[in-house]
Amino acid sequence: MHEHTLAELSGLLNTGKISSVELTTLYLDRIGRYNPQLNCYISITPELALEQARLADSLISKRLHGPLTGIPVAHKDIFCMDGIRTSCGSKMLDNFISPYNATVVEKLNSAGMVTLGKTNMDEFAMGSSTETSYYGPSTNPWDIGRVPGGSSGGSGSAVAARLVPAATGTDTGGSIRQPASLCGITGLKPTYGLVSRYGMIAFASSLDQGGPMTQTAEDAALMLNAMAGFDVRDSTSLQREPVDYTARLADSLSGLKIGIPAQYFSDALDDQTASRIQEAIKQFEQCGARIVDIDLPNTHLSIPAYYVIAPAEASSNLSRFDGVRFGYRCADPDDLLDLYCRSRGEGFGREVKRRIMIGTYVLSAGYFDAYYLKAQKVRRLIRDDFQRALKQVDVIMGPTTPMPAFRLNELMDDPVSMYLSDIFTVSVNLAGLPAISIPAGFSSQLPVGLQIIGDYFSESRLLNIAHQYQQRTDWHSQIPGGYA
Amino acid sequence: MSLESADIKTLARLARLALNDDEIEEYQHTLGNILGLVEQLQAVQTGAITPLAHPLEISARLRTDEITEIDQRTKFQQIAPETAKGFYLVPRVIE
Numbered sequence: 001m002h003e004h005t006l007a008e009l010s011g012l013l014n015t016g017k018i019s020s021v022e023l024t025t026l027y028l029d030r031i032g033r034y035n036p037q038l039n040c041y042i043s044i045t046p047e048l049a050l051e052q053a054r055l056a057d058s059l060i061s062k063r064l065h066g067p068l069t070g071i072p073v074a075h076k077d078i079f080c081m082d083g084i085r086t087s088c089g090s091k092m093l094d095n096f097i098s099p100y101n102a103t104v105v106e107k108l109n110s111a112g113m114v115t116l117g118k119t120n121m122d123e124f125a126m127g128s129s130t131e132t133s134y135y136g137p138s139t140n141p142w143d144i145g146r147v148p149g150g151s152s153g154g155s156g157s158a159v160a161a162r163l164v165p166a167a168t169g170t171d172t173g174g175s176i177r178q179p180a181s182l183c184g185i186t187g188l189k190p191t192y193g194l195v196s197r198y199g200m201i202a203f204a205s206s207l208d209q210g211g212p213m214t215q216t217a218e219d220a221a222l223m224l225n226a227m228a229g230f231d232v233r234d235s236t237s238l239q240r241e242p243v244d245y246t247a248r249l250a251d252s253l254s255g256l257k258i259g260i261p262a263q264y265f266s267d268a269l270d271d272q273t274a275s276r277i278q279e280a281i282k283q284f285e286q287c288g289a290r291i292v293d294i295d296l297p298n299t300h301l302s303i304p305a306y307y308v309i310a311p312a313e314a315s316s317n318l319s320r321f322d323g324v325r326f327g328y329r330c331a332d333p334d335d336l337l338d339l340y341c342r343s344r345g346e347g348f349g350r351e352v353k354r355r356i357m358i359g360t361y362v363l364s365a366g367y368f369d370a371y372y373l374k375a376q377k378v379r380r381l382i383r384d385d386f387q388r389a390l391k392q393v394d395v396i397m398g399p400t401t402p403m404p405a406f407r408l409n410e411l412m413d414d415p416v417s418m419y420l421s422d423i424f425t426v427s428v429n430l431a432g433l434p435a436i437s438i439p440a441g442f443s444s445q446l447p448v449g450l451q452i453i454g455d456y457f458s459e460s461r462l463l464n465i466a467h468q469y470q471q472r473t474d475w476h477s478q479i480p481g482g483y484a
Numbered sequence: 485m486s487l488e489s490a491d492i493k494t495l496a497r498l499a500r501l502a503l504n505d506d507e508i509e510e511y512q513h514t515l516g517n518i519l520g521l522v523e524q525l526q527a528v529q530t531g532a533i534t535p536l537a538h539p540l541e542i543s544a545r546l547r548t549d550e551i552t553e554i555d556q557r558t559k560f561q562q563i564a565p566e567t568a569k570g571f572y573l574v575p576r577v578i579e
Contacts (some may be wrong), residue, residue: 192539193517206538235544304524315499322500322573329565335575337500345502350510353501357492357511358518360499374525376535381528383536416517432539456540 001026002162003479006071006219009165013060013070020053020060020070024114027072031116031163034483040138040148040157042077043085044117052114059112066402067150068224069112073091074164076152077118078125079105079210080199089123089133089151092321092328092347102199103231104168104210113227116164120154122349123349124318125175125203127151128421131412132351139151139408140183141480142446146405149179155213155473156183160447166214172207173306174400177437180213181400181449186466186476187213191456192432195224195240196231204313205236207306207429216476217438217466221245224459240457248460249467254288256465257393263299264398264424272443277399280440280450280469284397287468294389294396298381301399302427305382308362308375309430314352315359321347354415374472383431393464398424400437400449424451432457434459438466439475448474485520487512 001009001018012018028046035041049072056070080086080098087093101109110116122132130153131137140148141161148157152169156179159167169176171189180187188211191203195210202208212223224245231237260281265274285291323329323343330346333339348356362371391395402423410420428435433453440450450469470476492511496503503511557570566573 095563097563099556099563173540193542196577232547234536236491236542238542239539288485298528301524301528304522305513307518308522308525319500323565324574325560326563326565333575336577340500341502344500348501350507353499353507354511354514355519356499356501357495357515360495361515361519362522364495364498370526371522373535374528374530375522376537377530378525378528380533380536381530383539415514415520419518419521430539 002030003484004165005215006165006222007216007309009071010222016066016112020056020114021050023070024049024053024072024116027116027164034161034163037137037144038139038141038157038161038163040120040154040161040163041074041117042087042089042120042135042154045115046387049114049116056112056114066111068226070107071113071166072116072164073108073113074116074119074155074158074167075105076121076155076371077168078121078170078201080201081105081115081118084118086118086201086391087134089121089135090297090347090349090352091134094134094328098351100199103196103233104200104227107226107229113329119152119158119167122151122153123352124201124314124357125151125170125172126314126351128152128174128178128418129411131408132349134349137408140405141483142184143405146407147182147445149182149405151175152213153179156185156187159183159185159213159215160406160480162479166212166219168210169213170208170210171429172203173429174308176211176213177400177425177435177451178422179447180437182292182405182447184440184447184475184478185213185215186217186220187211188435188436188459188462189428189434190224190228190459191434193230193236194459196229196237198231202317204310205317206313207310216470217436217463218246218249219449220436221249221463243460245460245463248455248464251464252288253284253465256284256289256395257292258284258289259292259294259389259393259396261294261296261299261389261396261398263296268402269399270403270443273403273448276441276443276448277450281397283469283472284429291328292393294304294393296385296389298385299427301378302382302430303423305375305378305428307358307419307432308371309379311359312363312372313359315356315363318352318356323347351415379430382427385435386431394454395458396453398451399402400424400451404446404448428453432456434462435464436462438469441475485523486516
């Protein structure tokens with residue numbers, strides 16, 4: 001049963017072939033069996049899940065259900081859930097029982113989804129491997145000696161191993177797309193402002209965006225239908241007419257103009273990854289798409305700009321963790337300053353402290369113009385590159401990551417190399433654009449992701465393109481050995 | 485780019501982070517490397533370019549000044565490290 005997509009499970013629930021309680025029990029059993037080796041869940045919520053499943057079954061029996069009713073889901077542990085620990089992968093919030101629901105959680109609850117638990121992640125979403133999690137790293141089901149990517153690596157690993165049909169993630173510099181790529185699943189980062197950030201613990205507020213992590217583009221469309229929408233409680237939420245993201249999945253790709261940036265195919269790219277991406281592009285040509293060479297000349301500046309802007313915003317956002325109202329508090333503080341410094345020093349892990357320090361440095365007196373304002377100017381250059389390119393073409397394609405999943409501990413002592421693994425994803429966040437990563441084959445038995453970037457609010461088109469590719473390939477339906 | 489241990493200590497004080505000696509030494513290297521990476525920005529001519537703060541250049545939405553939250557103090561204080569009589573307790577600030 002676990003091999004089915006969300007859309008297929010929805011059909012089976014609708015026709016009574018299986019009940020939500022049966023489905024939920026089946027996935028909870030798989031979690032019990034495989035989570036010890038994958039560590040993709042920080043918390044498992046069986047009682048809540050079964051209660052939600054019983055409610056879903058009753059709605060289905062009364063024919064009061066929607067396409068997501070009764071489908072199990074897992075939330076990245078960055079989304080607040082009322083009455084449930086929301087740790088954000090940190091010792092700082094290990095004892096934090098959220099007093100409210102994130103809007104995304106509220107919306108998926110209302111859609112009738114069944115929450116199996118909270119997934120592992122890099123601490124405060126700062127990382128590309130889940131190795132900065134206070135709860136230890138998740139592993140990649142394709143090779144448990146390797147990382148699943150990050151920061152939404154627990155969601156990536158759980159969906160890839162079919163320990164849940166779909167999960168939520170968040171993407172600040174690639175944190176949905178990079179783990180989707182490394183785990184061989186579909187991950188969509190929507191346009192900035194499309195999905196509410198309310199109750200999604202803030203890392204870098206001008207970059208953070210939630211989105212679905214699923215087996216297929218069709219499943220991502222079903223999830224996005226429920227996740228997207230204006231929220232008065234998020235000051236950057238966009239007011240737009242609701243869209244049915246499944247409506248255009250079947251559209252033809254004839255005449256589609258695909259831009260290929262030379263900058264995404266440098267010598268640093270893994271050979272087999274490059275071949276898989278070229279093969280995928282040929283597949284699109286066979287569907288009637290036209291390939292256009294484009295130029296994104298400031299791509300190399302995206303990592304430097306990101307590592308000013310994101311830490312600056314993070315150092316400000318994370319100043320709220322002071323050991324006073326919630327979260328970790330140090331033992332026996334001497335005075336108030338000692339309470340702040342030790343609660344933060346002991347409660348945050350190394351990478352989080354590193355980024356707070358960088359942010360503090362670039363925002364300090366005398367450096368603000370040279371670093372922060374400079375980075376924001378470069379941010380405009382990067383966005384303008386995309387705007388120019390997207391006047392010429394409909395979408396941009398390239399690899400999601402320069403190489404497939406790396407080994408556990410391989411990059412942990414070298415933060416700069418770890419940061420550079422996000423070279424193809426961060427520029428999309430700086431520009432606020434939507435992008436999707438879909439499975440496009442393998443490099444030495446490890447999944448390779450194809451990234452498709454579109455203009456603002458082009459999610460329907462991105463999902464259509466991804467769906468058409470998935471109609472002609474079966475990379476997305478391959479399950480890692482040992483989890484089949 | 486290299487940083488002195490005094491630089492790290494100043495940053496840690498500004499950021500309200502207690503660091504041990506091992507961390508101070510590590511951050512001298514890794515922060516230096518990260519700032520070296522960021523240094524590439526200085527070579528870019530950005531004279532007349534307006535900084536981009538919001539990707540869609542939309543300013544924050546305004547709303548009327550009305551009370552929209554209900555009192556949930558008891559619920560919120562259940563997760564606080566230390567409270568008394570409805571207050572959050574911290575070490576004595578005024579003698």
